[in-house]
Amino acid sequence: MRVRVLYFARSREVAGAPEEALDLPPGATTSSLLDDLRSRHPGLAGVLTSCVVAVNHEYVAAGEAAELREGDEVAIIPPLSGG
Template sequence: MQVRVLFFARSRELAGTSEASVTLEPGSTTTVLLQQLLQQYPQLEELRGSFVFSLNQEYLAPDEEQQLKGGDEVAVIPPISGG
């Protein structure tokens, strides 16, 4: 199955792209996706534990694992600082 991954802010800089199409086995979860993203974009390790996913434009809790389906859109959202 194909999942669309969007990278924002620092994750976009580290991945070197704003989006990617990732092929996963049916029934894969966000944890499996994270493992695949870290293999494909090892620089993202810098953000491990500090970013959140959104799934189809809804934020997931930091440790929340969700099952994915083909056509899902997952965004990698790093911490944002500012004043």
């Protein structure tokens, strides 16, 4: 199945793109997706320790393994602190 990963702020810099489409095996979850992202973009490991993950515009708690479906949009949202 195919999902879209949207990168915001620092994660966009590290991933080098605002979004990417990934093919995941059936049964993939947010947790397994984050593992995938860490190995695709090693620099993301540090970013993912503190960020909001949202599936289809809805928050998913850290450590939660929410099941993903074809066409899902997963947003990676690290905190900004500037102002």
